[in-house]
Amino acid sequence: MVDPYPTMAGDLDPADPYARAAQTFPCLSEEMAGRVARYGSPEHIEGGTFLFERGQRSVDFFLVVDGAIEMLDMDAHGASTVFTTHRARQFTGEMDLFNERKVLVSSRAAGNTRVVRVKRGDFKRLVAGEPDIGEVIMRALILRRVGLIRHGQGGVVLIGPGHGADTLRLQRFMTRNGYPFQLLDTERNPDAGGFLECFDLASHQLPVLILAGQEVLRNPSSLQLADGLGLTETLDPDKVYDVAVVGAGPSGLAAAVYAASEGLSTLVLESTAPGGQAGTSSKIENYLGFPTGISGQALAGRAQSQAQKFGARLAIARTVTGLDCSRLPYRLRVGELAVQTRTVVVATGARYRRLDLENYAKFEGQGIHYAATSMEAQLCAGDDVVVVGGANSAGQAPTCPPPCRTTWYSALSTRRTSRCIPSARSRVSKAMRSCTSWVGRT
């Protein structure tokens, strides 16, 4: 089997992790490989044997001693393809090594292969105890996840109308949770490349998700989607956490990093996706330590990895609906469950104030957006757009590529008053009748 990367790398965008093979698929020095071996045990794997398969949870870390391990992606028709091969002193895994989520890809010995298997608990000890190796591994695991997202590998297929509110909701959920997917937009491609017929689907049943193994989810809620993708982690009602953090915006993630790094057992409960409001920002320029700025999504991804590296657990698509502080341990209500904890950090951020305008409900999520990420920008490309609000998020909207045909920047509110100015309101109402897209935050 020829490794595709040396030949692919020359043709790739330099920002593509697969163009940075030395960092994304590094080869450890012999000295480093020797230290890794002390954390695991040697194994001989016969050619064709799977080390792990897509959908399994809690898989181990494998370092190749000699031979080769193939990484396989499965397409929506159930066919497998090898997308990279690890050889001597290279290793398996991506960000799911730090959580209990279902893994996205499968791994198979290409021929008779010797490996070192490092079990989950020992892997965490390795990353913490050998900082130089931990850095190489962490960088590779983050880049590999970015590569999977960029190339739609290990993901699912979303079929639906590109401007439909539910298609956008599902797309947003997966993007913000760093889950790879491919969109088949039925506005551009009405039969979705033959998928609708193949899965016996009618257009009124859209959007749907085709999961690996060809399971179909029809317009799932966020919780159903998170369960279907294996993003939800099992919550143990008998465990008492040292710290439970409600909300995984920048404040909640920061609290999780500091709590977990002090050795406290830490659980983060998040109703949507890590990053909170900041996760929707195209570029944040005033966060300490990022002189050239960073996108909200990248910031959230880094903070999440950091928290998980220290052992914090993140429960996604879990909304806290009640808090009982009448006795210790405290209890947080999450659906039918009660989570027990000695400390609660509430970091639930802000909720958007909605515009009180004619036709508002009709357009929310499909024309009215509360942030201008690259996803919304693609949807508005070439359209007239009205921006409501005058603070920094509004300032980002007109600069988000690709450019809109006309951008009207209506500074209807200020950070202080946060009130619509009546004359401006009537201008916006008028604009709304003739305009297809909105970006607003009031």
Ligand SMILES: Cc1cc2nc3c(=O)[nH]c(=O)nc-3n(C[C@H](O)[C@H](O)[C@H](O)COP(=O)(O)OP(=O)(O)OC[C@H]3O[C@@H](n4cnc5c(N)ncnc54)[C@H](O)[C@@H]3O)c2cc1C
């Ligand atoms: C488009 C945009 C651009 C921005 N740009 C900048 C910038 O450049 N610089 C800057 O300094 N600030 C910027 N901000 C503001 C910054 O993002 C916020 O100040 C910051 O995100 C607040 O962090 P937080 O963790 O307190 O709350 P949030 O980010 O609001 O996070 C709260 C989290 O809690 C979750 N949650 C709420 N209720 C529950 C519940 N009951 N159960 C479970 N989870 C719950 C939410 O889903 C959310 O993820 C921007 C904001 C936006 C929207």
